[in-house]
Amino acid sequence: MVDSRFFPTLGPFTLGEIAARAQLTLPDGAPGERKFRDIAPLESASAEDVSVFSDARLAASFAASHAGVIVTSAKLAGLPHNGGHILVARDPRFAFAAIGLLFHPRSLDKPGLHATAEIDPSATLGVGCQVDSGAVIGPEARIGDGCHISSHAVIGAGVVLGAGCCVGANVVISHALIGAGVRIGSGTVIGGEGFGVVLGPTGLMCSAQIGRVLIGDAVRIGGNCTIDRGALADTVIGQGTMIDNLVQIGHNVCIGSNCIFAGQAGVAGSVTIGDNVMVGGQVAISDHLTVGTNARIAGKAGVMRDVAAGEAVAGYPAVPVRQWHRQNVFLGRSVQKTTPGT
């Protein structure tokens, strides 16, 4: 049961509406007009709920579930279950995500500008924005239609946000041009000064950092991340890329579209990353490297050389993932053989 203090629930929706939202076909004879109330996990779903079964290890839960509707794959649909309506999806998790957003859309709480927001007279806001208490919008900033700027967020001079962006509380954005539908978690800092330390005869100096941050449409950034602006060029994040919490993106990094960065990953300066790259949690990528399209970097890997398109790497230093597994097996066997008594 969703906690209604936190999550207003739309609906109920008919089975037909639910299937349509996920572009699924209703099975013959299914009651397209019957209404369902919410989404829920297999274990706690009632006959009025929609659930999902996408992992064969949960077959027992599927078999016992009281869910009224279960989204699953053609293959898993053949397993024993409890009589709920089955919706078959090529990609059940994706279909269920779409259904979840039908019941629980991301929406503005209270459009309007809070009296304590500090909006510079030269800034422009689109229609239907929500700007919460204490938010700051600097000179010449341009905020698109339907944006939500949460409490105490600070949008610097000249920053551009496309329509439908959601900026969390205490976010700081400067020196950035941001597309439409971008969501930024609380506490994240975008456009901070890159780490351009140079060593000279009189000690360390930080060079001027006069590039920007360019963020494409539909990018999602988590909480307490840091995304530095470029030094001379720009830092770029391609459209649809998804970034988890506490991720560091260095200056001049150029990231393609539809990449995934898990929590606490870090990308050093001037790295170039292609499209559809998956980066695991706590991965580090050294500066000036290139990571090709569709590459996969396993969690906690330390990448110290280029990664080819489609390559999967793991380890520290990162090597092809199969090599890493073999190395680990080799190490484990070696110490069993060599030091039996310890």
Place this chain on the structure above:
Amino acid sequence: MVDSRFFPTLGPFTLGEIAARAQLTLPDGAPGERKFRDIAPLESASAEDVSVFSDARLAASFAASHAGVIVTSAKLAGLPHNGGHILVARDPRFAFAAIGLLFHPRSLDKPGLHATAEIDPSATLGVGCQVDSGAVIGPEARIGDGCHISSHAVIGAGVVLGAGCCVGANVVISHALIGAGVRIGSGTVIGGEGFGVVLGPTGLMCSAQIGRVLIGDAVRIGGNCTIDRGALADTVIGQGTMIDNLVQIGHNVCIGSNCIFAGQAGVAGSVTIGDNVMVGGQVAISDHLTVGTNARIAGKAGVMRDVAAGEAVAGYPAVPVRQWHRQNVFLGRSVQKTTPGT
């Protein structure tokens, strides 16, 4: 000497009061009415200070210390020292911590609600709270007695805080039910959207995250952490668990009581962790794993399989800690043997 600009000091307290606070027995003939002024390290303590000696490597400091009172163990008490009064404790560090809080309790600065705090009329606050400038408390939030909400903290709609909580500056809390006596460091984000990325035919999508964060009594969370709310279920942190700075807790993670997480540790989604687990700094725990009660995970380990109750692991990938040490010895010897000239 404590800097009085930052730390008001209570006292002085008598030796009897000091021993009582730490549940220690006064030795025969000790001057229970004599007063002492503060705590201090062995090296700088004066005859009016209380100090602690818990590490045999500091025996020289113990021998030379001018501290008026020294808390130590029965074993260490036999080493040479300079004549201060000795209080023997089964656990000297724990006893000294209790004595430190006698002189330096955590207390409210100025109870009351600052004029610039934005407290929704439907929120309820207990008695004796301190709400600092610019803090935001949302609709229907319930704040217990004696809570301290620091400047610019943002407490979202419906959030519940038990009595005696301390929320740092610029903290963001949403979608959370929090127990009594919880302390949260500045800049931490609790209840942000979990990282539920699913891949489908039209690209990446983030599923609705409609769970909560449930935090038990007496939990301590450091600064700039991120603790995501659950996807369908809840993210749970058991009572008395202690979390350092910059720690990431993913959605649906379930953590037991009295665990310790050192700085920059990260727990991926849907991990289950038992009671009394110790997690070192920069540890990563992969998603959907189980870590048993009393397990110990060494600093920087990358946990990629379940950890049994009581097991101690280290390395990346994490293996039993003795195996890891043997692997490291093996590797060091191997390169000495195989590449003598390099």
Place this chain on the structure above:
Amino acid sequence: MVDSRFFPTLGPFTLGEIAARAQLTLPDGAPGERKFRDIAPLESASAEDVSVFSDARLAASFAASHAGVIVTSAKLAGLPHNGGHILVARDPRFAFAAIGLLFHPRSLDKPGLHATAEIDPSATLGVGCQVDSGAVIGPEARIGDGCHISSHAVIGAGVVLGAGCCVGANVVISHALIGAGVRIGSGTVIGGEGFGVVLGPTGLMCSAQIGRVLIGDAVRIGGNCTIDRGALADTVIGQGTMIDNLVQIGHNVCIGSNCIFAGQAGVAGSVTIGDNVMVGGQVAISDHLTVGTNARIAGKAGVMRDVAAGEAVAGYPAVPVRQWHRQNVFLGRSVQKTTPGT
């Protein structure tokens, strides 16, 4: 081309002024009175721009660049190029950084105290400060001349900042004495309670943390860092040390001068670090260790023993960097030999 929405540009400056700023000698016959407009990368620089060539791998860009002035080394100056004026520097990157700051100095936007800043009557501010909206300056704090305190930054009671400090938005500083010319990135927390967890018969307890943070002149700290105050002694950061984003510095850590910490590095409690130490990204240093002057710790290393002065280490656990490379070669060869078919 610098984006003028974000970066006002001073100048133009004559070649003579440019050379003088970087303490470079004008070549014979160079047009010292000719003016230049900005800095730019080799690839996009025009005849009115100054650029830099410091990496032989970019020789093709040097050969083709239209830059009016190029700063380079004596060695690289001999490579083919396109006719721009050459300024030879012993350290081209350092010289170019100085020139960049000539065109793009870090300066205050709008000196003055914003009406919504909350400055305690007992705090003192030097001349020419800028305090932005919602910033909080606590009782008895002392802020030097020409400081910039950005929006929603919270400067706690008694904190001292030297002249010319720049404090980012949403920064939290408490229990700290900070030198002149210190720059602190947005979202950073300085002076939070150290992680002093002690285990006793009744569970975990956090000891009082009654030390301070002492930061030397010209230190640079990135965004969303956490620097804890000391437990009984102080946490110390020496002058000129440069710290990137998301770095954790534990309680009682003592860091020398002119050190470099890359992003997401973490230093556990009571570590002592000498001068000129370089710490790579995501490095972890275990508690109570000593790292000598001029040591170098490679990215992602896990340091679990003392590091000698001048030593270079890498790996987890960290070993001498040459040993680490040999270990990695050994591992790679071992699995090729032992498991050819997999």
